[in-house]
Amino acid sequence: MTATTPAGSWQAARIVLQREWLLAMRRPAQVLQPLAFFAVVTAMFPLGYTPELAKLRAIAPGVLWVGALLASLLALEHLFREDATDGTLEQYVLSGQSLTWLLLAKTIAHWLLTGLPLTLMAPWLGVALGVPLSAATGVMAALALGTWTLSLLGSIGAGLTLGVRRGGVLLSLLTLPLAVPVLVFGARATELAIVGDSPTGALYLLGSLAVLGLTLAPLAAAAAVRIGLE
Amino acid sequence: MVVLLGLLLAAPVAELVDATDLKSVGRKAVPVRFRPGAPWFCMSALVVNNLSVYRGERAILCRVSFELAAGRALVITGPNGAGKTTLLRTLCGLVEPEEGELHWRSERRSFRDAEYHVDLAYLGHEAPLKMDLTGRENLRGLVGLRRDVAPERVDAALGEMQAGSFADRAVRTLSAGQRRRIAFAALGLMGATLWVLDEPVTNLDRAGEALVQTLLSRHLATGGLLLAATHQPLGLDPACCDSLVLAGAVP
Numbered sequence: 001m002t003a004t005t006p007a008g009s010w011q012a013a014r015i016v017l018q019r020e021w022l023l024a025m026r027r028p029a030q031v032l033q034p035l036a037f038f039a040v041v042t043a044m045f046p047l048g049y050t051p052e053l054a055k056l057r058a059i060a061p062g063v064l065w066v067g068a069l070l071a072s073l074l075a076l077e078h079l080f081r082e083d084a085t086d087g088t089l090e091q092y093v094l095s096g097q098s099l100t101w102l103l104l105a106k107t108i109a110h111w112l113l114t115g116l117p118l119t120l121m122a123p124w125l126g127v128a129l130g131v132p133l134s135a136a137t138g139v140m141a142a143l144a145l146g147t148w149t150l151s152l153l154g155s156i157g158a159g160l161t162l163g164v165r166r167g168g169v170l171l172s173l174l175t176l177p178l179a180v181p182v183l184v185f186g187a188r189a190t191e192l193a194i195v196g197d198s199p200t201g202a203l204y205l206l207g208s209l210a211v212l213g214l215t216l217a218p219l220a221a222a223a224a225v226r227i228g229l230e
Numbered sequence: 231m232v233v234l235l236g237l238l239l240a241a242p243v244a245e246l247v248d249a250t251d252l253k254s255v256g257r258k259a260v261p262v263r264f265r266p267g268a269p270w271f272c273m274s275a276l277v278v279n280n281l282s283v284y285r286g287e288r289a290i291l292c293r294v295s296f297e298l299a300a301g302r303a304l305v306i307t308g309p310n311g312a313g314k315t316t317l318l319r320t321l322c323g324l325v326e327p328e329e330g331e332l333h334w335r336s337e338r339r340s341f342r343d344a345e346y347h348v349d350l351a352y353l354g355h356e357a358p359l360k361m362d363l364t365g366r367e368n369l370r371g372l373v374g375l376r377r378d379v380a381p382e383r384v385d386a387a388l389g390e391m392q393a394g395s396f397a398d399r400a401v402r403t404l405s406a407g408q409r410r411r412i413a414f415a416a417l418g419l420m421g422a423t424l425w426v427l428d429e430p431v432t433n434l435d436r437a438g439e440a441l442v443q444t445l446l447s448r449h450l451a452t453g454g455l456l457l458a459a460t461h462q463p464l465g466l467d468p469a470c471c472d473s474l475v476l477a478g479a480v481p
Contacts, residue, residue: 006348006376006377007374007375007376007377007378011374011378012374012375015370015371015374015375016375018371019360019363019367019371022362022363022367023360023362023363026362026363026400027362082360086356086358086359086360086361087354087356087357087358087359088358088360090322090324090352090354090358091352091358091372091375092375093322093323093324093347094322094323094324094347094350094351094352095347095375095376096344096345096347096348096375096376097344097375098344102375229324230324230325230326
């Protein structure tokens, strides 16, 4: 009955991250699907629009960003759903740890498994759209910040749609409008990087969105999950 | 000893909801007032007063009250749909009650108080396990969120539930009873004082039931509290069991 050392917040976060990592290793398809989707969608554009690199380069920022947005939305649907069905979220709520903190850890794990690989893939897919590899740093910085904000925004949406059967479409409808600022500044940063200008200004704005998301989204997600579990 | 007060009483209900309201919800309130057989000097660790839960217009629980002292079990019975699961989930803070207050260790608390949650462990209908992880990995995750547990203690807990032989297989490949055994091994390691169990012995075979019975008895003997909703007898010592009957919908 005597409690030994109670688990600290960092340990709890580490456990959540480890669990997500293990789960991803056991179900690689779930991690690979959004990445494959992103690759296929971007590869469609040279085929469907024009093979001329100059023209493709003009639409490349939009294509990369819309592709990345949709790919991360695909993954978002799984963010809390399985955990809600198998009772893991209930155990999180009752663990005595802050639910906000645990969900943030889970969102970080989600970003590491979807947003980060998408970011790393983007410059290579960009080559097919005429994006020079010299723009890789700018493209990746923009996408890293953008997908991070999206994961956070998506955690709210995923929490809110927990109680909804087949909530995937609703999740997109909730999350995509909120992602508009990310899309605008992200595509701008990418465009500047492609042209060879400094994307710093747009990146700062993306960074501020990422920080705003980090401070507010986990709280909102925790509230949404509590409602969703009832 | 069994104390049972699941009678329909119009008078206390009238304080709160007038009779027409009750009629309109098509359901009569069942106030359950109940004192366990603990000696007077033994403070009840858990006191729940006037707990009411509504789903829209429908009353799921109406003014349920009970007390439970350390070392005692409250066995909640009642027909399907009587609100047993809702009662347990409300006590865990998973469902927001319309009214009702909770005293835990003689302090007034919210049902969502983190300190209260540390003392509480809940097992629902389904074992809260990840299908793709092994039993041992699941156990480490569930318990690790609450406290550090040495691997030897994990082994001991699994051995006690006779789950050692299948603890390293993916939960997906285990039977429902085997999953429950893993969940109970986790429950024993969580170090919570108040166990809230929903149908604890479902899916378990005879041997499993006996193991759970031992686990629960030991929990009570060491001063733990147990709330269990069940249709099947748990086989606990009747001297430390109280009973709460939810009458449910009364036509």
